[in-house]
Amino acid sequence: MKNPGDVESRRLITLLEAALVREARLWKVPVFKNGRIQGADISSSQHQEMIVWLGEMSRLFQFCPETFALGVCVLNRLLSTVKAQTKYLKCISFTSLVLAAKINEEDEVIGSVTDLVVQSGCNFSTAEILRMERIILDKLHWDLYTATPVDFIHIVSQNLAQRKPFFFLLFF
Numbered sequence: 001m002k003n004p005g006d007v008e009s010r011r012l013i014t015l016l017e018a019a020l021v022r023e024a025r026l027w028k029v030p031v032f033k034n035g036r037i038q039g040a041d042i043s044s045s046q047h048q049e050m051i052v053w054l055g056e057m058s059r060l061f062q063f064c065p066e067t068f069a070l071g072v073c074v075l076n077r078l079l080s081t082v083k084a085q086t087k088y089l090k091c092i093s094f095t096s097l098v099l100a101a102k103i104n105e106e107d108e109v110i111g112s113v114t115d116l117v118v119q120s121g122c123n124f125s126t127a128e129i130l131r132m133e134r135i136i137l138d139k140l141h142w143d144l145y146t147a148t149p150v151d152f153i154h155i156v157s158q159n160l161a162q163r164k165p166f167f168f169l170l171f172f
Contacts, residue, residue: 023146030079037079041086050075050093057097057120061111067104069148071097074136077146081139088132091124095132099144 030037032044051072058068074096078084084092094117101110110116114126137144 030076037084040079040083042079042084042089046086046089047079050089053090054093054097057094060119061101061116062109063097063101063105066148066150067097067100069150070100070104070145073146073148074099074140074144077140078136090122091128091132092136094120094122094124095129095136098129099133099136103144 030040030042030047032038032047035045036043037047054071054075055068058065058071071093075093078092078096098110098113098116113129117124117126117129
C-alpha cells in the first residue's frame with residue numbers, strides 16, 4: 001500500500017508548479033525608464049500617488065487588504081500592458097480597485113458603482129467606469145486574479161501556525 005502522504009505531496013508539487021508557471025506568465029509590473037513608465041507619460045511619482053490614493057479609497061470603502069493588493073496588481077498589470085495617458089490614470093486606478101472588490105468583497109460591502117464614485121469624490125460617470133472595466137478586462141484577457149503579497153503573507157503565516165503554533169502566537 002502506498003503512503004497517502006507521498007501522493008498528496010506529489011499532487012501539491014504539481015499544483016505549485018502549475019501555479020508558478022501561471023504567475024510567471026501573468027506577473028507584470030510597469031518598467032520605469034527616465035522616471036516614467038516605459039511607453040507612457042506617467043511618472044513614477046504619479047504612479048506612487050495613485051497607489052497611495054487607492055489605499056485611501058480602500059480604507060474609505062472598508063475593503064479588505066486583499067482587495068487593495070489585488071487592485072494594485074490589476075493596475076500594474078494594465079500599465080505594463082498598455083500605453084496609458086496621464087489624464088486616464090485616476091479612472092484606471094479607481095476601476096482597478098472596483099474590479100478587485102468585485103472579486104474579493106461581498107456584494108453588501110461593495111454597493112453600486114454610482115455609490116462608490118460619489119463616496120470617492122471623483123467626477124467619473126458610471127458609464128466611464130463601466131467602459132474602463134471592459135477595457136481592463138479585455139486587455140488582461142478576463143484573467144484578473146494573480147497572487148498578491150497579501151496572499152504570500154497568508155500562506156506563510158498559516159504554514160507557521162500549523163508547524164509551530166506556540167511560536168506563531170508569540171510573534172503575531
